[in-house]
Structures are given as structure tokens and as C-alpha cells.
Amino acid sequence: MANFVKIFDTTLRDGTQGEGISLSVEDKMKIARKLDSLGVHYIEGGWPGSNNKDIEFFMRVHELELKNAKITAFGSTRRKGILPEDDVNLNRILEVGVPVATIFGKSWDFHVHHAIQTTLEENLAMIYDSVHYLKSKGLEVIYDAEHFFDGYKNNTEYALQTIKQAEKAGADWIVLCDTNGGSLPHEVTEIVTEVRKALSIPIGIHAHNDCEVGVANSLAAVMAGATQVQGTINGFGERCGNANLCSIIPNLQLKLNYSCISASQLESLTSVAKYVSEIANMHLPVNQAYIGSAAFAHKGGIHVSAIMRNASTYEHITPELVGNKQRVLVSELAGQSNLVFKAQELGIDFNSSNQESRQLIEQIKEMEHQGYQFEGADASLELLIRDAYGNSEEVFVLESFKIMVVKTINQPVVTEAIVKLKVNGESVYNAAEGNGPVNALDNALRKCLLQYYPALENIHLSDYKVRVLDEKDNTAGKVRVLIESSDFDNTWSTIGVSANIIEASWQALTDSIRYALIGKPRTQVQPEEQKERLGLVNH
The missing domain is CATH 3.20.20.70 (Aldolase class I)
Structure with missing residues (x-):
């Protein structure tokens, strides 16, 4: 013993x-x-x-x-x-x-x-x-x-x-x-x-x-x-x-x-570590042994090809023993086997001779050329694969958003976002203030969607990073935005790229919300209740 x-x-x-x-x-x-x-x-x-x-x-x-x-x-x-x-x-x-x-x-x-x-x-x-x-x-x-x-x-x-x-x-x-x-x-x-x-x-x-x-x-x-x-x-x-x-x-x-x-308690180790990190408001390093999101992540095409045959080739334990999971990253170093692996995780039959598969490969190559890096944005990659094979749900459609930033002498900056969406075929709009344009957009988007998706209450943005891709163009250069989102059980990352930082942020933000709501039940809102929530009913 x-x-x-x-x-x-x-x-x-x-x-x-x-x-x-x-x-x-x-x-x-x-x-x-x-x-x-x-x-x-x-x-x-x-x-x-x-x-x-x-x-x-x-x-x-x-x-x-x-x-x-x-x-x-x-x-x-x-x-x-x-x-x-x-x-x-x-x-x-x-x-x-x-x-x-x-x-x-x-x-x-x-x-x-x-x-x-x-x-x-x-x-x-x-x-x-x-x-x-x-x-x-x-x-x-x-x-x-x-x-x-x-x-x-x-x-x-x-x-x-x-x-x-x-x-x-x-x-x-x-x-x-x-x-x-x-x-x-x-x-x-x-x-x-x-x-x-x-x-x-x-x-x-x-x-x-x-x-x-x-x-x-x-x-x-x-x-x-x-x-x-x-x-x-x-x-x-x-x-x-x-x-x-x-x-x-x-x-x-x-x-x-x-x-x-016990063995079953050990299987909860990753979720406990993430939970404590969230409560303490501390970022959990991706490369932390056993429980980090990169602890069992594979990027090189040769590595991925090998683990598809036998995971022990590049993993020292079975990730599930500590409640973690195997991940495959798609990047410029990755081969076709990486996409095959990701598709199989989603239950999708990836065949390079399929029209959908060929289009997806070309789309990813073009997006990487534009500045996307999916190795650090696994949720955005999953959404791409789902969209390519018609395996995704339309959560909402953007009709418009507007951001106002006001600064007056001796007063703090005030940022407000107004978002208008189409959900369930109905127009929904809302306004919210925030600590900067991205936070304001996030708040307004959530106000629009919470009535349909109550699960959003437990999801929050935990990290936000911006990198200038074309440094020679200074402030006019293209930027890449990475957003990390979390609930008490999972953490996921999404990406956006644009010459406009707000547009790049919106891409990453909406991907984050879409990914979070995969498989979540949608609440049906009655027309009169919808009007009341939007303040359109006289009392």
C-alpha cells in the first residue's frame, strides 16, 4: 500500500x-x-x-x-x-x-x-x-x-x-x-x-x-x-x-x-486551481505544470501526428487524471494533422479532399497572413471549424454599435456604447458605460443578451491584450487583440485583427460570447416582456 x-x-x-x-x-x-x-x-x-x-x-x-x-x-x-x-x-x-x-x-x-x-x-x-x-x-x-x-x-x-x-x-x-x-x-x-x-x-x-x-x-x-x-x-x-x-x-x-x-478528488485539481485563481483575481499561467491550459498542448505537426497514434509519445501522464485535457494548437508550425485532430474533437469528419476542408485550410492560411495566430485563440479556431462545416448556431447578428467618449476639464473620461443586435429575429438594443470602449461594448452586449442567455451572468473577461503588427505604420498599423474569458470551470481565448482597435476587439469579444454560449439553452422572451425590458411600455 x-x-x-x-x-x-x-x-x-x-x-x-x-x-x-x-x-x-x-x-x-x-x-x-x-x-x-x-x-x-x-x-x-x-x-x-x-x-x-x-x-x-x-x-x-x-x-x-x-x-x-x-x-x-x-x-x-x-x-x-x-x-x-x-x-x-x-x-x-x-x-x-x-x-x-x-x-x-x-x-x-x-x-x-x-x-x-x-x-x-x-x-x-x-x-x-x-x-x-x-x-x-x-x-x-x-x-x-x-x-x-x-x-x-x-x-x-x-x-x-x-x-x-x-x-x-x-x-x-x-x-x-x-x-x-x-x-x-x-x-x-x-x-x-x-x-x-x-x-x-x-x-x-x-x-x-x-x-x-x-x-x-x-x-x-x-x-x-x-x-x-x-x-x-x-x-x-x-x-x-x-x-x-x-x-x-x-x-x-x-x-x-x-x-x-482520492483519484476522483485528484481529477478535480485543475478546476479547483482555476476556481481559486478566479476568486483571488490572479492570472493562472498557461504553462503551469499539470493544471495550466498549455500543460498538455501540442503545436508542432510532427508532435500532433504522433499523439494521434499514441498520446504517451509527448505526454507524461493522461491529462484527465488531474482534470485537464489535451489541446492541439494551429499555427504556422502546424501541419494538416492539427486540423484533423481539432475537427475530430468536435465530431467532424475532416478530409482534405472535401470542399469544406480545402476552403477551411485556405481560409486559415489567409487569416494567418493577415495577422491571426490561432495557437493562442483556441476558441476562435473552434468557431471557424464549426462555421466551415455548418456546425454552429447563430447567437446574434450585429446591426450596429456606436461608441461615445467624452472628456471635459477636471472630469474623468466617460465612455458609453450603444449596441443594436438581431436575436431570434427581433431587434434588441441597449446602452452601457464602461472603463474604456471595450468594457463599454462588453457591458452593452451582455445587457442585450442576458435576457436570452442567463448563463452569461457567470462569464467574464479575464484578460485583454493588444499587439501592433505593423510597427512601421505607427498608430495607423494593424493590431491583434487577444481576449481571455473565464467561468469557474473553463478558460478560453479568442482573437481579432484589424487596422481599427475597436473592430479587432469586437471580433474577439463576439467570438468569446459565441463560444461561451455553445450548447447553452436559450430563454424565450415574449414580445410584451421584451418591450418592457427595453423600457418601451408605459406604466
């Missing part, structure tokens, strides 16, 4: 220290529910002694009725010179009613002298007293040995004394922290091996990614005997981030034969 490793998620605490990340209490509740469904064993909710937001989270989290995870509160050892029962931070952990406390203390003599400015003996007492106090109140206690690897390298004897004090006081876990992220895998292996000899209780690893080896260090620690791994979803965290659980979990489970979560 595979060895078992406990997963400790600190996205809601350490992950929120990453630049640009700020989670509301409601955000943290949503993420906690997702983490529980993924099967993680511990969810570190925050530091109740530091802010009221975290206190509110702990007071509300019991509403979730979690099935797999234990909620843990974070804090530090008691302050120097006081009793643990008089320490505000320790008592806050008790007040929020969690079953598990995670407290950190100093392992590095340099930090003892310069950070908390006390003696080595007092630091040992602080560790013992704090762990013993929390254990006496019936909590499971995880002791995070902060800066342990730096401390061990600087003063091995004292670093070991600190964690032995925590063990003596009754700690359930000792977690070795590479807080500065400066250790390398061979060092982690050597040190964890020695620590295992010195302790009789289980140990864990908490790695940061400052040397780009946070995942490697976590794996090295497990292989040397650690049975708990701390990390964050998508590697969120301060500076260069924490060790990325989205890589650690599948590496442990699929490559090293350790057991962390």
Missing part, C-alpha cells in the same frame, strides 16, 4: 501574503469549501490574533460543515517574559474554537538574538510553554519551526533543541520551514534525514519558492521521511510564493506512489 502524506493548505493565510492578493471573508469561505472537496487534510484559515477579518472567518467557517479538512488557526509562541495564559495571541486561537492550532517559533539563533531580542534559553521556554498550554486545552498542535534550515546550517545543536522542546511539550507535528526559500533539495534531504533520527513524532515540510525549487524541496523532504506537506494552491505566497500544491500532489501521487487524496 502506498505511503500516506497529509496535505496542509495555507492558501487562506500564507497565500494571501502574495502581492496583489486580497480575499474577503466570503472569498475565504468559498475557497475553504473547494479545498475541502479536493480532500486536503488541514486548512489554515488565518491568524486570529492579527486581524478581525480572520476572526470573522473562524466564527463563520463552521457553517460549511466540512467533510475532509480540519480548520487550523495560526499564531506565534508566547511573547517573551509572560505566561502563556496571559498571551493574547494564544488565547485568540482558543477563542475561535478550532480543533487544530499551528504555531511558529524561532529555530535560528540569529533570529532569537536580532528579531525577538531574547536569550536562547528564553526562546526554548517560549516554545515549550506555548505548545504545552495549547495541548492542555485539548487542541491538536502543529509546531512550525520557522527558518529551520537556515538555523540548522548555522547552529545545528540549537536548531535541534528547539524542535525537541516542542516534542517534549506534546506537539503532534513538527514542521520544518524553509522560510527564506534559500535551501536546495540535496540540503533538505540531508537535514530531514537527520531530523527524523532525532524525533519520534511525525514531521512536515513548509517550503518557499525563492530558488524555484519549492516543489522539489517538498518532494525531497517527503522522500526523506516527512509525512505532511504544507503549501498553497497555484503557489500563491509572499515574494516568489509558496510550494505549489497543484504540482506537489500529483507528483507525490502519480510519480512517487504516495497517497494524498
Whole structure:
């Protein structure tokens, strides 16, 4: 039977220290529910002694009725010179009613002298007293040995004394922290091996990614005997981030034969990663291992030809094991096999001798000559293929749009778009303001379509990029617009090219909406209801 490793998620605490990340209490509740469904064993909710937001989270989290995870509160050892029962931070952990406390203390003599400015003996007492106090109140206690690897390298004897004090006081876990992220895998292996000899209780690893080896260090620690791994979803965290659980979990489970979560839970990994990224309003790198949209994407024609025979030729695992999927990109490097693959995905019989197929190939070549790049716009490519074979639905027809931008002295710019469409044979128009013309167009388009397609409520534009293609023509040059759109389950990209940036944006925007609505049910709007929604009925 595979060895078992406990997963400790600190996205809601350490992950929120990453630049640009700020989670509301409601955000943290949503993420906690997702983490529980993924099967993680511990969810570190925050530091109740530091802010009221975290206190509110702990007071509300019991509403979730979690099935797999234990909620843990974070804090530090008691302050120097006081009793643990008089320490505000320790008592806050008790007040929020969690079953598990995670407290950190100093392992590095340099930090003892310069950070908390006390003696080595007092630091040992602080560790013992704090762990013993929390254990006496019936909590499971995880002791995070902060800066342990730096401390061990600087003063091995004292670093070991600190964690032995925590063990003596009754700690359930000792977690070795590479807080500065400066250790390398061979060092982690050597040190964890020695620590295992010195302790009789289980140990864990908490790695940061400052040397780009946070995942490697976590794996090295497990292989040397650690049975708990701390990390964050998508590697969120301060500076260069924490060790990325989205890589650690599948590496442990699929490559090293350790057991962390169930196979069905592992299949939700990609959707959980995307969900957390959306809630945190952070862009998910396409090339992120296992769960990125490019993790199993193939561009070269020879590669595609090979994977059509056997996917193992260019894929190290089956993408569906982690909830991802194989993708084929069409570009100037791609051969006919790429189009065959994409068509087969859609259930279309692509034959190069067919008139539709020949026209499609010529159309794509001409569009690429004009500046389109379908390797980064998979949704637009799918729509092209569907249109070529009559396998698409007409969502709407543009009748006109108009954009007005007004700037007056000492006032911000106001942008308004008016869009007129034909939907179900009826004319529909609406106006909306936005932060710029594209946002205004998007808002007006949605206002027109939401009454017919309620599913649009859950879809939003997540990224917008513009590139000038003819730099020699300066502001008169042709531009390429790429739009990335998302819901909580999927992300897709669309493209537009034109000498007019608004026209290029409209192409990409409407492709995004069309793609989003493939297969979605359409709501029938009665004529009188339509007039009322447009404000044409007198009350």
C-alpha cells in the first residue's frame, strides 16, 4: 500500500501574503469549501490574533460543515517574559474554537538574538510553554519551526533543541520551514534525514519558492521521511510564493506512489486551481505544470501526428487524471494533422479532399497572413471549424454599435456604447458605460443578451491584450487583440485583427460570447416582456 502524506493548505493565510492578493471573508469561505472537496487534510484559515477579518472567518467557517479538512488557526509562541495564559495571541486561537492550532517559533539563533531580542534559553521556554498550554486545552498542535534550515546550517545543536522542546511539550507535528526559500533539495534531504533520527513524532515540510525549487524541496523532504506537506494552491505566497500544491500532489501521487487524496478528488485539481485563481483575481499561467491550459498542448505537426497514434509519445501522464485535457494548437508550425485532430474533437469528419476542408485550410492560411495566430485563440479556431462545416448556431447578428467618449476639464473620461443586435429575429438594443470602449461594448452586449442567455451572468473577461503588427505604420498599423474569458470551470481565448482597435476587439469579444454560449439553452422572451425590458411600455 502506498505511503500516506497529509496535505496542509495555507492558501487562506500564507497565500494571501502574495502581492496583489486580497480575499474577503466570503472569498475565504468559498475557497475553504473547494479545498475541502479536493480532500486536503488541514486548512489554515488565518491568524486570529492579527486581524478581525480572520476572526470573522473562524466564527463563520463552521457553517460549511466540512467533510475532509480540519480548520487550523495560526499564531506565534508566547511573547517573551509572560505566561502563556496571559498571551493574547494564544488565547485568540482558543477563542475561535478550532480543533487544530499551528504555531511558529524561532529555530535560528540569529533570529532569537536580532528579531525577538531574547536569550536562547528564553526562546526554548517560549516554545515549550506555548505548545504545552495549547495541548492542555485539548487542541491538536502543529509546531512550525520557522527558518529551520537556515538555523540548522548555522547552529545545528540549537536548531535541534528547539524542535525537541516542542516534542517534549506534546506537539503532534513538527514542521520544518524553509522560510527564506534559500535551501536546495540535496540540503533538505540531508537535514530531514537527520531530523527524523532525532524525533519520534511525525514531521512536515513548509517550503518557499525563492530558488524555484519549492516543489522539489517538498518532494525531497517527503522522500526523506516527512509525512505532511504544507503549501498553497497555484503557489500563491509572499515574494516568489509558496510550494505549489497543484504540482506537489500529483507528483507525490502519480510519480512517487504516495497517497494524498482520492483519484476522483485528484481529477478535480485543475478546476479547483482555476476556481481559486478566479476568486483571488490572479492570472493562472498557461504553462503551469499539470493544471495550466498549455500543460498538455501540442503545436508542432510532427508532435500532433504522433499523439494521434499514441498520446504517451509527448505526454507524461493522461491529462484527465488531474482534470485537464489535451489541446492541439494551429499555427504556422502546424501541419494538416492539427486540423484533423481539432475537427475530430468536435465530431467532424475532416478530409482534405472535401470542399469544406480545402476552403477551411485556405481560409486559415489567409487569416494567418493577415495577422491571426490561432495557437493562442483556441476558441476562435473552434468557431471557424464549426462555421466551415455548418456546425454552429447563430447567437446574434450585429446591426450596429456606436461608441461615445467624452472628456471635459477636471472630469474623468466617460465612455458609453450603444449596441443594436438581431436575436431570434427581433431587434434588441441597449446602452452601457464602461472603463474604456471595450468594457463599454462588453457591458452593452451582455445587457442585450442576458435576457436570452442567463448563463452569461457567470462569464467574464479575464484578460485583454493588444499587439501592433505593423510597427512601421505607427498608430495607423494593424493590431491583434487577444481576449481571455473565464467561468469557474473553463478558460478560453479568442482573437481579432484589424487596422481599427475597436473592430479587432469586437471580433474577439463576439467570438468569446459565441463560444461561451455553445450548447447553452436559450430563454424565450415574449414580445410584451421584451418591450418592457427595453423600457418601451408605459406604466
